[in-house]
Amino acid sequence: NAGVMQNPRHLVRRRGQEARLRCSPMKGHSHVYWYRQLPEEGLKFMVYLQKENIIDESGMPKERFSAEFPKEGPSILRIQQVVRGDSAAYFCASSPVRQRGTYNEQFFGPGTRLTVL
Amino acid sequence: KQEVTQIPAALSVPEGENLVLNCSFTDSAIYNLQWFRQDPGKGLTSLLLIQSSQREQTSGRLNASLDKSSGRSTLYIAASQPGDSATYLCAVRGGSEKLVFGKGTKLTVNP
Numbered sequence: 001n002a003g004v005m006q007n008p009r010h011l012v013r014r015r016g017q018e019a020r021l022r023c024s025p026m027k028g029h030s031h032v033y034w035y036r037q038l039p040e041e042g043l044k045f046m047v048y049l050q051k052e053n054i055i056d057e058s059g060m061p062k063e064r065f066s067a068e069f070p071k072e073g074p075s076i077l078r079i080q081q082v083v084r085g086d087s088a089a090y091f092c093a094s095s096p097v098r099q100r101g102t103y104n105e106q107f108f109g110p111g112t113r114l115t116v117l
Numbered sequence: 118k119q120e121v122t123q124i125p126a127a128l129s130v131p132e133g134e135n136l137v138l139n140c141s142f143t144d145s146a147i148y149n150l151q152w153f154r155q156d157p158g159k160g161l162t163s164l165l166l167i168q169s170s171q172r173e174q175t176s177g178r179l180n181a182s183l184d185k186s187s188g189r190s191t192l193y194i195a196a197s198q199p200g201d202s203a204t205y206l207c208a209v210r211g212g213s214e215k216l217v218f219g220k221g222t223k224l225t226v227n228p
């Protein structure tokens with residue numbers, strides 16, 4: 001059973017370009033979470049998605065950032081008009097459908113390291 | 118707003134030593150707490166998950182404890198090895214699906 005897959009592992013963009021990060025959850029998982037780790041900082045929650053729905057985007061910057069998890073295919077985190085401050089490691093996690101009364105473990109991917117020149 | 122603090126930020130020990138990493142959180146209304154390991158340039162590996170109703174979890178040389186009322190968790194590593202060198206992250210889940218992370222403790226085990 002393959003783990004959470006993220007690609008690309010490393011992404012270099014110039015200021016003003018778009019960055020598109022992909023995440024394929026573990027087989028059987030329908031919940032996806034995106035986190036960002038800035039240099040020397042802890043991981044910060046960005047967004048939580050289920051298939052075709054954004055459930056919680058309270059950690060997502062209001063401008064330039066968007067996320068989707070279509071019915072088919074991977075989850076995509078899109079950053080438009082990137083700036084140097086977007087340079088960070090972006091991690092995706094997935095979990096299975098939550099049973100009532102429990103909170104499932106989140107399984108993390110290897111991350112995408114975005115560098116903005 | 119939940120805040121998670123990990124002390125110390127860095128720790129260096131000789132091989133074979135037993136050690137304790139600390140994690141504290143400000144809001145005791147949590148559902149679970151996870152300890153992760155992160156190697157340089159790599160993703161996160163889940164080590165232990167403690168549900169709010171539990172006091173501790175063990176896996177091999179690792180033992181994690183949880184005291185919800187005081188907002189504290191510890192990760193105990195027995196007989197440390199150079200391969201244990203990594204950053205250890207603590208994360209709590211409150212009333213939402215998101216995890217709130219501490220900044221981590223960077224552990225170096227010297228041969």
